[in-house]
Amino acid sequence: MQLPQGKKIFFASDFHLGIPDKASSLLREKRICKWLDSIRDEAAKIYLVGDLFDVWFEYKNVVPKGYTRFLGKLAELADAGIPIEIFTGNHDLWMHNYFPEELNIPVHFDSITFEVNGKKFFVAHGDGLGPGDKKYKMLKSLMNSPLSQWLYRRIHPDTGVGIANYFSRRGAKHQGTQDGAFKGEDREWLILFAKAYLQKEHIDYFVFGHRHLALTLPIKDSLYVNLGDWISYNTYGVFDGNNFSLKTFEAHA
């Protein structure tokens, strides 16, 4: 793909809509909509790299209540012909056909690679990549299994989403105390993953969510990026055809 003159590719992740409470989530949701409005004219493509919702669980005929402004904004941009792609994160991996069918937005359940203006991108939410976290990897494959999702869908949505909310909030608290700070280049799983990946294939830009760190780190002649989040940072990634930068959305809503 070659970017048209003046067009850019945008990346953001970890909106975690829904927490910590309705009022502050709504402020964040409106801020995200303003950001989407602000980039719409320049955007050749928008990648939303996972954990957009603190809990998302699709039933065959039911999706969770809420997030109307955000979903409406996605619909508006997609209908205007701006290509948007979504990644699932560890908080919202239970997506099925709602986004592709309702909004014409494809959903990636795994990492993707692509090339723009001769630069190679590797994009993933980042959960379950790299060494360690065996317990989570087991849990993820269990949660991704069609049988367990089918079984879970037998539970009434009020109960099913309620249980998911409960565990998600417990997890967030846990993560806040355990994983918040940068652990160092040799202890961050995604950095180790990127370094190992570079042994077999060249990538110019590794773009990850998940860690809630706003960080760019050169690894040899590649750039490793953590997109931050929209709880503390309001950060997003921009590729202008030549360079990748991490920016902060300043408008306050």
Ligand SMILES: [Mn+2]
């Ligand atoms: Mn997250």
